[in-house]
Amino acid sequence: MNSVTATLHTLIVSTDEASGQLLRACLLQAGCTIVADVAPDRSLSAQLAQHQPELIVLSTPGDAGQLASTVARACGDARRPMALFTSDARGGSIDAALSAGVAAYVIDGVEPGRVRAVLGVAMARFRQQGRLLDELHGARTKLAERKVIDRAKGILMARHQLGEDEAYQKMRSMAMNKKLKLAEVAQRLLDVExxxxx
Structure with a gap:
C-alpha cells in the first residue's frame, strides 16, 4: 500500500453513478478511506464541512470544468487537493478545472494502479501550489508594508525636516521601544496624520 494514499480521507463528488462506483472501487484498492460519495448539489458545502476530507476526487463524463468550479466554490477558502477523472478532453474544461484548483486531471484513466499514482501526484502538486500561494501572499504583504513605511517616512520627513535615513531610524526606534513591527508603527503614523x- 502506498503511504501517500493510505488512510487518506477522501470525498467523492460524482455526476454519474456508474463511473462513480468504478472510481470508488479503485480508490479503496489504492488505500483511500472514503468518507462520503456525494452529488454536486446544494448540500455540497455542508457535506464538505461535515466530512473535512483530505482529498476530493471528482468524477464526471462531461462538463468537467463546471464540476470543478462548483466544488471549488463549495470549498470556499478551505483549499483542498482535488483530482478529477473524466472523459471530457476539451481544452476549455481543462483550463476551467485547473483554474478551480484541480491538481490532477485524468482523461479516461480509472484503473487501480494508475489511480494510486495520480493521487500521489495530486497531493504533491497541491502542496507545491500551497507553497507558491504562501510565497505570493508573503511577497504581497511585504510590498504593502513597504508602501506604508515609505508613506509614513515621507510624513516624518516633511513634518520634522528629517532626511530619509533619519526618518527611518526614528520609526525603527519607535517600533523597538513599543515592541511593534515597523509596519505597525508606520500605519499608526498614517492614521494620526x-x-x-x-
Whole structure:
C-alpha cells in the first residue's frame, strides 16, 4: 500500500453513478478511506464541512470544468487537493478545472494502479501550489508594508525636516521601544496624520 494514499480521507463528488462506483472501487484498492460519495448539489458545502476530507476526487463524463468550479466554490477558502477523472478532453474544461484548483486531471484513466499514482501526484502538486500561494501572499504583504513605511517616512520627513535615513531610524526606534513591527508603527503614523488632516 502506498503511504501517500493510505488512510487518506477522501470525498467523492460524482455526476454519474456508474463511473462513480468504478472510481470508488479503485480508490479503496489504492488505500483511500472514503468518507462520503456525494452529488454536486446544494448540500455540497455542508457535506464538505461535515466530512473535512483530505482529498476530493471528482468524477464526471462531461462538463468537467463546471464540476470543478462548483466544488471549488463549495470549498470556499478551505483549499483542498482535488483530482478529477473524466472523459471530457476539451481544452476549455481543462483550463476551467485547473483554474478551480484541480491538481490532477485524468482523461479516461480509472484503473487501480494508475489511480494510486495520480493521487500521489495530486497531493504533491497541491502542496507545491500551497507553497507558491504562501510565497505570493508573503511577497504581497511585504510590498504593502513597504508602501506604508515609505508613506509614513515621507510624513516624518516633511513634518520634522528629517532626511530619509533619519526618518527611518526614528520609526525603527519607535517600533523597538513599543515592541511593534515597523509596519505597525508606520500605519499608526498614517492614521494620526489622517486624523490631523480632517
Amino acid at each position: 489622517e486624523l490631523l488632516e480632517r
